[in-house]
Amino acid sequence: MSGTSEGPRPPAVAASGTVRPPVTERHGADRAAAESVARTAAGPRDYRGVFQAAHLAMAVLDHQGAVISANDALAELLGTEPARLFDRTAADLVDLASDIRTWHAYREVLEGRRSRLRCTRRLKHPDGRTLWAEVNLSPVPESRSVLLSIADISDRRELQARLRHLQMHDPVTRLPNRTLFFERLTSALEASPYNGGGPFGKGRPYGGESGPLGEAGPRGHDGRSYGHGGTGRIGLCYLDLDGFKAVNDTLGHRTGDRLLAAVATRLTECADQDGYTRSGGHLVARLGGDEFAILVEDSTGTEQLADLARSVLTALQLPFDLAGQRLSVSASIGVVERAVAGTTPTGLMQAADTTLYWAKADGKARWTLFDPERNAHRMTRQALTSALRPAIEDDEFVLQYQPLVGMADGVVRGVEALVRWNHPQFGTLSPNRFIGIAEEDGSIVQLGRWVLHTACRQARQWQRDHPGARPLFVSVNVAVRQVWDSDLVSDVAEILAETGLAPQLLQLELTESAVMGSAGRPLQALQALSDMGVRIAIDDFGTGYSNLAYLSRLPVSVLKLDGSFVRGFRYDDGVHPSPADETIVEALVQLAHRLGLTVTAECVETSGQAARLQRIGCDTGQGWLFSRPVAPERIAEMIAATPPPS
Numbered sequence: 001m002s003g004t005s006e007g008p009r010p011p012a013v014a015a016s017g018t019v020r021p022p023v024t025e026r027h028g029a030d031r032a033a034a035e036s037v038a039r040t041a042a043g044p045r046d047y048r049g050v051f052q053a054a055h056l057a058m059a060v061l062d063h064q065g066a067v068i069s070a071n072d073a074l075a076e077l078l079g080t081e082p083a084r085l086f087d088r089t090a091a092d093l094v095d096l097a098s099d100i101r102t103w104h105a106y107r108e109v110l111e112g113r114r115s116r117l118r119c120t121r122r123l124k125h126p127d128g129r130t131l132w133a134e135v136n137l138s139p140v141p142e143s144r145s146v147l148l149s150i151a152d153i154s155d156r157r158e159l160q161a162r163l164r165h166l167q168m169h170d171p172v173t174r175l176p177n178r179t180l181f182f183e184r185l186t187s188a189l190e191a192s193p194y195n196g197g198g199p200f201g202k203g204r205p206y207g208g209e210s211g212p213l214g215e216a217g218p219r220g221h222d223g224r225s226y227g228h229g230g231t232g233r234i235g236l237c238y239l240d241l242d243g244f245k246a247v248n249d250t251l252g253h254r255t256g257d258r259l260l261a262a263v264a265t266r267l268t269e270c271a272d273q274d275g276y277t278r279s280g281g282h283l284v285a286r287l288g289g290d291e292f293a294i295l296v297e298d299s300t301g302t303e304q305l306a307d308l309a310r311s312v313l314t315a316l317q318l319p320f321d322l323a324g325q326r327l328s329v330s331a332s333i334g335v336v337e338r339a340v341a342g343t344t345p346t347g348l349m350q351a352a353d354t355t356l357y358w359a360k361a362d363g364k365a366r367w368t369l370f371d372p373e374r375n376a377h378r379m380t381r382q383a384l385t386s387a388l389r390p391a392i393e394d395d396e397f398v399l400q401y402q403p404l405v406g407m408a409d410g411v412v413r414g415v416e417a418l419v420r421w422n423h424p425q426f427g428t429l430s431p432n433r434f435i436g437i438a439e440e441d442g443s444i445v446q447l448g449r450w451v452l453h454t455a456c457r458q459a460r461q462w463q464r465d466h467p468g469a470r471p472l473f474v475s476v477n478v479a480v481r482q483v484w485d486s487d488l489v490s491d492v493a494e495i496l497a498e499t500g501l502a503p504q505l506l507q508l509e510l511t512e513s514a515v516m517g518s519a520g521r522p523l524q525a526l527q528a529l530s531d532m533g534v535r536i537a538i539d540d541f542g543t544g545y546s547n548l549a550y551l552s553r554l555p556v557s558v559l560k561l562d563g564s565f566v567r568g569f570r571y572d573d574g575v576h577p578s579p580a581d582e583t584i585v586e587a588l589v590q591l592a593h594r595l596g597l598t599v600t601a602e603c604v605e606t607s608g609q610a611a612r613l614q615r616i617g618c619d620t621g622q623g624w625l626f627s628r629p630v631a632p633e634r635i636a637e638m639i640a641a642t643p644p645p646s
């Protein structure tokens with residue numbers, strides 16, 4: 001044995017390739033010891049033969065880690081002669097000293113205090129190739145020697161890497177897929193020192209080793225380091241092609257796929273260009289369907305993201321030439337840029353999703369930046385949506401009533417029922433805040449029925465309480481969906497029967513869009529209601545595109561002129577009325593009268609407006625000049641104060 005000191009030798013300083021005398025040429029104590037240990041390890045001669053012939057690369061080490069005996073497989077794996085391995089240490093051969101944990105484990109195995117060391121190493125073969133090796137060290141029982149075995153796992157590693165690539169990439173565009181995108185996003189957020197991670201923290205990117213020392217270290221597989229000297233900000237362009245479904249549906253999936261691949265190429269070019277001039281390459285991923293994302297780590301601010309989004313839109317403007325077919329597409333992009341601190345992958349993606357939705361809603365072919373205020377509005381919208389149905393059951397809605405006044409005599413003829421929501425958190429909400437939501441989610445049917453019932457019962461109650469007075473009609477707003485999705489006719493019939501209100505005292509207000517083009521069911525419903533004696537009014541008339549002659553053929557009896565017409569009549573606040581407006585309204589009223597319709601003017605706020613409307617021939621008016629919408633008790637007071645009809 002060459003050494004007498006206890007404990008392992010430090011790693012050999014000799015560079016690999018240093019020529020040492022082959023074992024067979026060596027004499028003396030060294031050789032005798034080697035043979036004795038090899039005999040102990042291999043036992044009888046045939047075991048020795050097995051050891052030599054084994055396919056697994058093996059060596060017997062002494063208690064200092066030096067090679068006593070090595071088989072041909074090991075020499076071949078390391079690209080050398082068996083004899084040249086003699087006396088080299090395992091630490092030197094397979095680089096066990098490069099990290100402290102492995103070095104300790106190695107020593108413990110040599111000293112018999114540990115039963116096994118297993119690790120993965122990347123080795124450089126003398127012929128230039130790199131190979132991955134699984135290294136195993138374990139003490140040989142009842143001896144002081146240690147068995148080293150090394151398995152070449154390069155093929156397995158390569159297969160794993162290829163499988164991983166397949167799992168992480170999209171076959172159509174060859175871009176990283178959703179899985180890889182989220183892995184990278186998560187590691188970018190977690191690895192950041194701004195989120196309590198750090199370059200060596202829990203967020204080490206994928207690609208690390210399972211052995212005591214990771215080969216990948218604090219780097220991602222693309223070799224970029226994380227967390228060092230970053231800006232502490234992150235940005236995302238979340239992109240969706242406009243009208244891609246139509247391309248797929250009309251030109252087929254093959255063309256659709258080609259288009260996606262071509263789009264991917266342009267996105268990558270944009271990202272590379274930006275990444276080249278700035279910090280580093282950005283990740284371009286296909287998240288599914290026609291959705292893509294460009295992740296900008298260490299972003300320098302919203303301007304960088306805005307520039308990137310603009311360049312993407314510009315790049316996509318050029319038509320695509322796909323196997324002879326010229327195609328143009330546009331995209332909508334949601335842009336989010338924020339500090340890494342406090343940002344989670346889910347939070348960032350939700351913001352991106354919302355922003356993309358805005359970009360689409362704002363007209364597509366554009367980029368939109370995340371806006372926290374707009375988001376807060378959306379949150380309350382969400383909160384309202386989920387609270388709507390329970391609120392109907394919990395009786396959180398109330399009706400106010402606004403008088404409809406005869407223009408000629410100033411006498412109240414009827415009232416319009418206007419719903420309000422007494423929300424426990426948000427206070428009193430006007431219908432503009434929630435009717436749209438209720439229409440979208442269908443709860444308008446239930447709410448509308450409640451309004452109708454409450455308004456009819458109230459009208460009947462006033463009548464009972466003031467038997468001598470001229471009974472007021474009640475005008476109830478009806479949403480489009482109530483005509484389509486519920487049996488409005490039977491609901492009305494039931495409510496009238498139950499409350500005892502005469503059908504002539506009920507007016508239903510529908511918007512132009514609800515009756516436009518009505519045929520089939522809605523028209524039958526209008527006809528049935530009209531036959532019952534219920535009056536139909538067209539609300540907000542003039543804001544749509546309906547044609548008066550067409551409306552007159554429907555069972556409609558009242559036009560409610562939209563407030564925008566009346567606004568043009570303002571005299572007393574210095575705004576000069578437009579004579580053109582007045583001429584149009586006058587013509588409208590005359591035409592309506594000729595077609596047998598009565599006209600109500602909305603939003604009458606001044607006496608000047610009232611005077612002109614009366615002169616033009618409007619039958620009734622509604623507005624703050626007469627009264628704001630009020631509680632039912634106030635209407636009762638008005639009825640009581642009105643002299644009985646003569």
Ligand code: C2E
Binds near residue numbers: 402418605622
């Ligand atoms: P609308 O049917 O056109 O109701 C008239 C709206 O004009 C009411 O707003 C009323 O408060 C407002 N208004 C009345 N006089 C004046 C005035 O002189 N000046 C101005 N600037 N505004 C005036 P409100 O109560 O906020 O209702 C808004 C809309 O919500 C209604 O417009 C109606 O379309 C809808 N709505 C209200 N209640 C219901 C309901 O029970 N069911 C359905 N489906 N829609 C309803």
Ligand code: MG
Binds near residue numbers: 416477509
């Ligand atoms: Mg109305």
Ligand code: MG
Binds near residue numbers: 539540560602
């Ligand atoms: Mg109206």
